[in-house]
Amino acid sequence: METVTLTIDGTQITVPKGRTVLQAAIEAGISVPYYCYHPGISIDGSCRVCIVKIEKMGKLQTSCSTVCTDGMVVHTREADVVEARAGVFEFLLLNHPLDCPVCDKGGECPLQDFSYTFGPAESRMDFPRRVFDGEGVKADVDFGPTLMLNRNRCILCTRCVRFMKEVDGDAQIGIVDRGAGSEIATFEERGVHSLISGNLMDVCPVGAILTKDYRFKTRPWDNPGVVDTICTLCSKGCNTSAWLKAKPEWARGSQLIRMTPRFNADVNNYWMCDIGRFTYHWAEGDTRLRKPMLRPSTSPGQAPLEPAAWRDVEPKLRDRIQDAGSQDPASVRFLVSAHASTEELYVLKQLVEGLLGNDGARAVTVTWTRSDKRQPEGTKFKVPGTDAPNVNGAKDLGFEVGPGNEGMPDLTRLRTDVEAGRVKAVYVLDPGPDGSIGDVSWLVAARRSGTLPLLVVQGVLMTELAAAADIVLPGTAWVEKDGIFTNDQGRVQASSRAIAPPGEAREDWQILVSVARSLGLTMPYETSNDVRRALATSKPGTGYAEADHLLFTRPVPARNWLQASNPSERWKWDFLFQDLPPVKGHSVQMEGVPAQETSIPLKPVG
Amino acid sequence: MAYEPVLTKHCAARDGYTLDFYVKNQRGYEGLRKALALQPNDIIEQVKASGLRGRGGAGFPTGMKWQFVLKDTPKPKYICCNADESEPGTFKDHVLMERNPHLLIEGCAISCYAIGAKVAYIYIRGEFYHVQEVLEAEIEKAYKAGFLGRNILGSGFDCDVFVHRGAGAYEAGEETALIESLEGKRAQPRIKPPFPAVAGLYQCPTAVNNVETLCNVPLIVLNGPEWFASLGPEKNGGPKLFCISGHVKRPGVYETSMHTTLRELVFGEQFAGGMIDERPFKAIIPGGSSVPLLLEQDLDTPASFDHIQKAGSLLGSAGLIVMNDSVCAVWLAMNLLHFYRHESCGKCTPCREGTDWLFKLLLRLESGDGQPKDLDLLFGVSTNIVGKTLCAFGDAAATPVLSTMKLFRGEYEAHVREGRCTLPAPWRAAHPVVAAHQ
Ligand SMILES: Cc1cc2nc3c(=O)[nH]c(=O)nc-3n(C[C@H](O)[C@H](O)[C@H](O)COP(=O)(O)O)c2cc1C
Ligand code: SF4
Ligand code: SF4
Ligand code: SF4
Ligand code: FES
Numbered sequence A: 001m002e003t004v005t006l007t008i009d010g011t012q013i014t015v016p017k018g019r020t021v022l023q024a025a026i027e028a029g030i031s032v033p034y035y036c037y038h039p040g041i042s043i044d045g046s047c048r049v050c051i052v053k054i055e056k057m058g059k060l061q062t063s064c065s066t067v068c069t070d071g072m073v074v075h076t077r078e079a080d081v082v083e084a085r086a087g088v089f090e091f092l093l094l095n096h097p098l099d100c101p102v103c104d105k106g107g108e109c110p111l112q113d114f115s116y117t118f119g120p121a122e123s124r125m126d127f128p129r130r131v132f133d134g135e136g137v138k139a140d141v142d143f144g145p146t147l148m149l150n151r152n153r154c155i156l157c158t159r160c161v162r163f164m165k166e167v168d169g170d171a172q173i174g175i176v177d178r179g180a181g182s183e184i185a186t187f188e189e190r191g192v193h194s195l196i197s198g199n200l201m202d203v204c205p206v207g208a209i210l211t212k213d214y215r216f217k218t219r220p221w222d223n224p225g226v227v228d229t230i231c232t233l234c235s236k237g238c239n240t241s242a243w244l245k246a247k248p249e250w251a252r253g254s255q256l257i258r259m260t261p262r263f264n265a266d267v268n269n270y271w272m273c274d275i276g277r278f279t280y281h282w283a284e285g286d287t288r289l290r291k292p293m294l295r296p297s298t299s300p301g302q303a304p305l306e307p308a309a310w311r312d313v314e315p316k317l318r319d320r321i322q323d324a325g326s327q328d329p330a331s332v333r334f335l336v337s338a339h340a341s342t343e344e345l346y347v348l349k350q351l352v353e354g355l356l357g358n359d360g361a362r363a364v365t366v367t368w369t370r371s372d373k374r375q376p377e378g379t380k381f382k383v384p385g386t387d388a389p390n391v392n393g394a395k396d397l398g399f400e401v402g403p404g405n406e407g408m409p410d411l412t413r414l415r416t417d418v419e420a421g422r423v424k425a426v427y428v429l430d431p432g433p434d435g436s437i438g439d440v441s442w443l444v445a446a447r448r449s450g451t452l453p454l455l456v457v458q459g460v461l462m463t464e465l466a467a468a469a470d471i472v473l474p475g476t477a478w479v480e481k482d483g484i485f486t487n488d489q490g491r492v493q494a495s496s497r498a499i500a501p502p503g504e505a506r507e508d509w510q511i512l513v514s515v516a517r518s519l520g521l522t523m524p525y526e527t528s529n530d531v532r533r534a535l536a537t538s539k540p541g542t543g544y545a546e547a548d549h550l551l552f553t554r555p556v557p558a559r560n561w562l563q564a565s566n567p568s569e570r571w572k573w574d575f576l577f578q579d580l581p582p583v584k585g586h587s588v589q590m591e592g593v594p595a596q597e598t599s600i601p602l603k604p605v606g
Numbered sequence B: 001m002a003y004e005p006v007l008t009k010h011c012a013a014r015d016g017y018t019l020d021f022y023v024k025n026q027r028g029y030e031g032l033r034k035a036l037a038l039q040p041n042d043i044i045e046q047v048k049a050s051g052l053r054g055r056g057g058a059g060f061p062t063g064m065k066w067q068f069v070l071k072d073t074p075k076p077k078y079i080c081c082n083a084d085e086s087e088p089g090t091f092k093d094h095v096l097m098e099r100n101p102h103l104l105i106e107g108c109a110i111s112c113y114a115i116g117a118k119v120a121y122i123y124i125r126g127e128f129y130h131v132q133e134v135l136e137a138e139i140e141k142a143y144k145a146g147f148l149g150r151n152i153l154g155s156g157f158d159c160d161v162f163v164h165r166g167a168g169a170y171e172a173g174e175e176t177a178l179i180e181s182l183e184g185k186r187a188q189p190r191i192k193p194p195f196p197a198v199a200g201l202y203q204c205p206t207a208v209n210n211v212e213t214l215c216n217v218p219l220i221v222l223n224g225p226e227w228f229a230s231l232g233p234e235k236n237g238g239p240k241l242f243c244i245s246g247h248v249k250r251p252g253v254y255e256t257s258m259h260t261t262l263r264e265l266v267f268g269e270q271f272a273g274g275m276i277d278e279r280p281f282k283a284i285i286p287g288g289s290s291v292p293l294l295l296e297q298d299l300d301t302p303a304s305f306d307h308i309q310k311a312g313s314l315l316g317s318a319g320l321i322v323m324n325d326s327v328c329a330v331w332l333a334m335n336l337l338h339f340y341r342h343e344s345c346g347k348c349t350p351c352r353e354g355t356d357w358l359f360k361l362l363l364r365l366e367s368g369d370g371q372p373k374d375l376d377l378l379f380g381v382s383t384n385i386v387g388k389t390l391c392a393f394g395d396a397a398a399t400p401v402l403s404t405m406k407l408f409r410g411e412y413e414a415h416v417r418e419g420r421c422t423l424p425a426p427w428r429a430a431h432p433v434v435a436a437h438q
Helices: A021-027 A079-093 A110-118 A159-168 A199-203 A274-278 A310-324 A342-356 A391-396 A412-419 A441-449 A508-518 A528-538 A558-564 A567-576 B019-025 B030-036 B040-050 B062-068 B093-099 B101-115 B129-144 B175-182 B211-223 B225-230 B262-267 B305-310 B329-343 B349-366 B372-385 B393-407 B409-418 B432-436
Strands: A003-008 A011-016 A051-054 A073-075 A140-142 A147-150 A173-176 A183-186 A209-211 A225-230 A239-246 A254-261 A332-337 A364-367 A425-430 A454-459 A471-474 A483-486 A492-495 B078-083 B119-124 B160-165 B206-210 B239-246 B252-257 B281-285 B319-324
Touching: A003 A021, A011 A021, A021 A051, A051 A079, A079 A110, A079 B349, A079 B372, A159 A173, A159 A199, A199 A209, A199 A254, A225 A492, A254 A274, A310 A425, A310 A454, A310 A471, A310 A508, A332 A342, A332 A412, A342 A364, A342 A391, A342 A483, A342 A508, A342 A528, A391 A483, A412 A441, A454 A508, B019 B101, B019 B129, B030 B101, B030 B211, B040 B062, B040 B101, B040 B211, B040 B225, B062 B101, B062 B206, B078 B093, B078 B101, B078 B175, B078 B211, B093 B101, B093 B129, B093 B211, B101 B119, B101 B129, B101 B160, B101 B206, B101 B211, B119 B129, B119 B175, B129 B160, B175 B206, B206 B211, B211 B225, B211 B239, B239 B262, B262 B281, B262 B319, B329 B349, B329 B393, B329 B409, B349 B372, B349 B393, B349 B409, B372 B393, B372 B409, B393 B409
Parallel strands: A003 A073, A332 A364, A332 A425, A425 A454, A454 A471, B078 B119, B078 B206, B119 B160, B239 B319
Antiparallel strands: A003 A011, A051 A073, A140 A147, A147 A209, A173 A183, A225 A239, A239 A254, A483 A492, B239 B252, B281 B319
């Protein structure tokens, strides 16, 4: 790799050729402010706060647009740079409402943080601020189905404009008018309508673009924990962070408060889609299964399901499965969602092979759904059609998945057998959101009519299928357990437990292990990592060989997490979640620089 | 020595703009014929030798600019003729386009040949639709006569010229903003580098040149670089159009050499003819609204790029705005800032926010509500803009304030002290700028 060596504030820095001065400074831990620069979109050079002094160049230069060259000498703290930069900050804040106390960005806002560090102590502006609120008009406007736009707060960095144009592929956001009258707007009245619109909140360096999902819900300092995990709502497997908010004191634990993307150049870059970002409430909703349930009578539709204790359910389950399989073990069948983690699939595989021998996997039907995700032709962030995270995991374990991520699962064999009365029991593993195992009304009908004598559902939600079941086992959603998933590129990724399962819900691999044990099989697993170790040993030389060394994280206090996060995440630390306490008068970055005077000293004109 | 106009000699002739007239009386398209017999590089060398400097504002040597246009590239190259002419006090290019369009068309063709382009776009200002009609009709005739199109004059060289009219923005005259606008985007400048010569229109190598600059090219090819250089002072050769406006008897466009002094241009009988009503001269802006003011004591400066720069201003677009003693410096700055605030493209922070702030401060001073601190503030805001913006607009916008404050600080102080303008200026009673914005 070709490198260049330059000096910034007296420190020699060697960077790969092609890096800009701003990138070099960020990587070296030298704080240079920036707004229009974002590592995932093109360089604009418009906000001007990143100006630095470069020796042998006449004027101050914007570091975001200046490429490092060998021997370049850069100053970011000399008096003239400090003064000029403060001047730009003064301009930037002229019309900013400074309504931080009611702004959702407050506390993690680059405008706040950088202004405290680099801006002048006070503004000399004494005219009324420009506001967009007027008769019948509000500054805060609906910006599409997922977003709100507060035009007063916008600093016109055009990151949102460039994001839509370059990443989304449909330039829906633009600027109307010009000069001081410029404002961010969409061309169409219906606002931003994109499958990846939520990224605009991360991209916006101020509280101008907010998601409706997060708005007014919390403050950053009330989000004590964050967990690095992955999204499991489709086969892409975006790397994400799950943000937690402490529940009120009388309730224990924490709740999910938002999902944000985590940089992974090979998977999702800096982005995630709206499906993954906003579809998390289901795990904590009212239809969540919290206790096992049993139907007292064996005839379907007679008695309602009743809550029961695990210790009562387990023997019942064992007896009924043994009963169903007494004549032909192959008449016990499994319908498994591709939302199941690889650990769960691995245990299941051992279970069916234990019961049915080597071709036990034939008793398992893997299911998922696909949906049409309309996106612009040229989008740089394509959301795949398959709505499940682990079709490839199932395939790698030897389950039949037909066309895999490229198509729909084939349920006809199972359905024909069920409808012909050849199946005595169906055991469903459904840890995904409602509807994610596809249309199973035929299964509900078969159980209701009695064609199917036994239906067991291990899942997360009280779905229509669970309601028709004889035995319901509360499993866990992806945020409640550690699990590995293999995305459509074949990449094995770890999804971490962020919150505790509610009530008596258990991790799905555990349920499967106890079912297997109750049926007399040996399952030497005490933790999910035991399962991963076994998996790793059984598949040397594959992506699973290191499965037991994958890193699962736990909620860490946001500040520690920010400071400890790995270097490739510097971008987030640097501009997304600048959670450093905004203490006026003190700034880490500017130590050693004389305190600024209240007003900027004026230079005499030459 | 009497100067013989070459660019505008036949401007007053009724049919001076026609192809026939051009061919008959101006040795029309002979330059092109001559050029096509040369190697492209020879033309660049000739233009370099002539010392031709860009007439659009910066006075950058044209030959050098062409030399920077990337040679080894599979991409097409372009000439963009900057006919946006929006600088206040500047009104020369439209005269050339309306009254001598073939000179420009021929200039475009030769320039294309010189840099290896096959297409020239003439980007004209949004308000110039009447010019567009004339230009397009004459371009059509040039095509018919074989001076444009395929295999021009049997040389095998192809060249197309298109006219594109902007939507009316001063900033569209900035070369990279012009390119953006040509591409169908907002007229906002790009960061440089890369310069247009490397990545301009559609990211292809492009030379952006002013109308008057391109009109000089056929003359250089035809009469030789020595002739061109001999017309003016060293490094400031060639004919030059001056746009004289303001409180003079005969405002208008005058062609002369850059030996001519500002005093001759303002007071000379063959030029503007002196101050209207014989009122005393106060100041002159020599290069369009973006340059510093000069005073009576500077009037003997020859109106060349270098001399004017030495005197502390810039020749810019050679728009000479002459003011008599009735013009209040504060009002002047406010008037100009009203323009800059309106025309700021809004892309970069210091200019977008700073021009608006400056205008508000000046309006407050002019309305009599100024406070003593406002003077320091005006100065501070202006210096905070200068040198920190994305394009040269920012510096241009701060100049009227900095320059008037330097030369006429007393008038600013009087506004604060008296709460009003102390100059007798009956003609300003209508106060159009203030009226529109209160
Ligand atoms: C704000 C701004 C406005 C400009 N407007 C014009 C214009 O109207 N016409 C023009 O020829 N050049 C204008 N220029 C200068 C151009 O950027 C460019 O320098 C010029 O077209 C180059 O041509 P030349 O080398 O032939 O002078 C403007 C520059 C700036 C910064
Ligand atoms: S809305 Fe946000 S991202 Fe868009 S221009 Fe304004 S501040 Fe920048
Ligand atoms: S693209 Fe798929 S993995 Fe990524 S956020 Fe969306 S649903 Fe989740
Ligand atoms: S200086 Fe003014 S005109 Fe130029 S880019 Fe900035 S805002 Fe636009
Ligand atoms: S970050 Fe460099 S100009 Fe905005």
